[in-house]
Amino acid sequence: MFNLSLSPPQTEFVLKPGVTLTQAYEVTNNSSESITLNTEVLPFIPQGDNGSVSYSALLANPNIAFSLNNANLQLGQPFTLAPQESRQLVLKIKTSSDTQLADYYSTFFVYQTNDMSANSDTFSQSTGKIGSHILLSISNTEFPKIEGQIKKFSAFPKIKDVFFTPINFSIQIQNQTNYFFKSIGKITISKNQKIIKQLALESQNVLANHQRSILCKNQTTCTLSPPLWPGKYIATIEPDSNLNIPPISTSFWILPLSPIAFIFSIFFIVYLFRWIKKQVKF
Numbered sequence: 001m002f003n004l005s006l007s008p009p010q011t012e013f014v015l016k017p018g019v020t021l022t023q024a025y026e027v028t029n030n031s032s033e034s035i036t037l038n039t040e041v042l043p044f045i046p047q048g049d050n051g052s053v054s055y056s057a058l059l060a061n062p063n064i065a066f067s068l069n070n071a072n073l074q075l076g077q078p079f080t081l082a083p084q085e086s087r088q089l090v091l092k093i094k095t096s097s098d099t100q101l102a103d104y105y106s107t108f109f110v111y112q113t114n115d116m117s118a119n120s121d122t123f124s125q126s127t128g129k130i131g132s133h134i135l136l137s138i139s140n141t142e143f144p145k146i147e148g149q150i151k152k153f154s155a156f157p158k159i160k161d162v163f164f165t166p167i168n169f170s171i172q173i174q175n176q177t178n179y180f181f182k183s184i185g186k187i188t189i190s191k192n193q194k195i196i197k198q199l200a201l202e203s204q205n206v207l208a209n210h211q212r213s214i215l216c217k218n219q220t221t222c223t224l225s226p227p228l229w230p231g232k233y234i235a236t237i238e239p240d241s242n243l244n245i246p247p248i249s250t251s252f253w254i255l256p257l258s259p260i261a262f263i264f265s266i267f268f269i270v271y272l273f274r275w276i277k278k279q280v281k282f
Contacts (some may be wrong), residue, residue, distance in 0.1 A: 002128030003031040018097035029081035063096035102178040107131040169222035174211040185239035
């Protein structure tokens with residue numbers, strides 16, 4: 001049974017062209033059986049707006065080389081881990097001085113295989129795979145310039161009851177630069193210029209020249225739960241000032257729909273009762 005862990009799950013680096021670095025990983029066999037493993041590094045690109053990635057038909061950048069810095073192990077060479085055994089893998093990342101200033105994204109994979117020969121012609125079938133993303137920014141400065149835009153910020157439903165159904169916010173941020181940034185910021189909800197509540201944005205990576213749907217901290221969606229007083233509300237999304245993204249606002253209405261419906265129901269029941277009572281007298 002495949003039960004493998006790899007730490008850290010993601011690494012982020014800012015490097016000048018021509019710099020080499022190493023990153024240590026710890027892989028642990030959490031199963032009760034020995035397993036044979038292998039390693040590889042594959043480039044990826046973002047896919048969709050939910051953080052998914054694609055590895056399809058991508059060529060590795062010739063100016064960025066990956067290798068293992070372990071004394072007795074090479075990248076792509078099988079090795080075995082006993083039950084509950086851990087091993088440190090040291091990944092070496094070497095950049096050429098000709099590397100273009102931009103972001104480069106890869107995943108360091110450790111996968112299970114049935115093949116113990118590094119040069120075997122026999123097909124090696126992978127039965128399990130785990131990876132750690134590598135976000136590599138090649139820049140001449142420690143803090144590359146970043147800039148973005150809020151492509152979408154909406155509240156729904158636009159009109160809701162004071163007691164039932166929450167207000168949900170939909171957020172989509174676009175990165176307009178060659179370097180990734182994190183979605184740091186908040187949503188401020190106000191009524192009559194008084195702050196009612198603030199929701200912190202989840203710190204998610206928005207990759208270079210890509211857009212992503214953003215969540216709120218500790219929520220699967222950005223949600224404002226009832227009850228709420230009737231009136232018009234303004235919601236403003238305010239990204240961190242370092243992101244160079246201007247804030248934008250949207251509005252929604254809270255109306256006493258259920259209390260009004262309840263009052264009408266009472267009047268209708270009273271009217272119906274009186275009508276039935278008159279019919280019975282005849």
